[in-house]
Amino acid sequence: LALVVSVFALFIVAVVGGVTSLFIFRVKSFNVQTESSMYTQQEVIDASGIEIGKSLVFINLDKAEESVERKLPFLKNVKITKKLPDKLVIRFEESGMAYAVETAGNIYAITNDEFKVLSMSGGIPEGIIPVKGQTPVKTEIGETIAFVEKNEKGEAVEDKVLNLLSDIASTVSESGLTGITAVNIE
Numbered sequence: 001l002a003l004v005v006s007v008f009a010l011f012i013v014a015v016v017g018g019v020t021s022l023f024i025f026r027v028k029s030f031n032v033q034t035e036s037s038m039y040t041q042q043e044v045i046d047a048s049g050i051e052i053g054k055s056l057v058f059i060n061l062d063k064a065e066e067s068v069e070r071k072l073p074f075l076k077n078v079k080i081t082k083k084l085p086d087k088l089v090i091r092f093e094e095s096g097m098a099y100a101v102e103t104a105g106n107i108y109a110i111t112n113d114e115f116k117v118l119s120m121s122g123g124i125p126e127g128i129i130p131v132k133g134q135t136p137v138k139t140e141i142g143e144t145i146a147f148v149e150k151n152e153k154g155e156a157v158e159d160k161v162l163n164l165l166s167d168i169a170s171t172v173s174e175s176g177l178t179g180i181t182a183v184n185i186e
Contacts, residue, residue, distance in 0.1 A: 025056040028086035036094060038074040044090055047071040048080060056082050068092070070142040073118045098169070099183070100124040101131045101145055109139040113169050115162060117141050133186030134161050161185060 027050060032041040039047075048064040065078045068090075076095040083089050097118055100108040110119045110128065117139050124130050138146035147161035168183060 025085055027052055027054050027056060027059070027088055029088075031083070031087060031089045033089060033091050034093070036075065036092070038094065039072050044068060044072065044075070044092070048088075048090070050080075050088060056084070056086070056088075059088075073116060073142040076112070076114070076116070097125060097128050099131050099165075100128045101136055101139075103136055103139055109136060109145055111145055113173065115145045115165060115169070117143060117145050129180050129183060131165065131183045131185065133184045 029052075030041075030045045030050075032044050036044065047068040049067050050059055050064055059082070061080045061082070064080050068078045068080075069075055074095050075092045078090070078092040081089045081091075095112040095114075095116065095118065097110050098113040099111045099115065100121070101111060101115075103109055103120075106122065108121045108124055108130070109117045110121050110125065111117055119141060120139065134147055136145045136147050137149055145162065146159055148157050148159045150157060164185060165183070168185075171177075172180065
């Protein structure tokens with residue numbers, strides 16, 4: 001009898017909790033706590049894919065954060081948190097331009113210091129370090145640049161060129177080197 005009563009009580013609690021979460025914990029507002037020089041607060045909210053009225057319980061925050069970073073490439077370290085009962089808080093950092101990786105036809109993939117493609121350009125913006133010597137195979141805006149294709153099974157392969165560039169970038173950053181005019185990875 002005690003087991004039946006316990007199971008019934010748990011069932012009632014689950015139903016009440018489910019119904020409550022469906023109707024009470026709904027997104028009513030957003031609080032974008034970081035200012036951006038590139039995007040408006042509404043653009044950041046829209047890029048998350050989360051709509052007003054959606055249940056807070058069923059929101060996939062990781063997916064929303066990835067969506068913002070992909071759609072708004074000049075943002076990084078996006079963090080979205082729930083503030084009960086009905087608010088989402090969005091924080092991020094802005095990502096500056098650091099490198100211009102030469103692609104085919106004198107087009108440059110402008111990247112941040114982590115080699116995420118921020119934009120494509122016909123020239124090299126002032127103060128940006130050009131990277132020459134290897135042609136990337138993937139330059140999708142909002143994604144990390146790639147110099148190798150996936151293997152025939154569709155699995156990721158170690159990108160030795162990207163690893164080398166990342167090592168160079170971290171060495172430059174850590175050592176405080178200035179006045180670099182180009183990086184040749186031929």
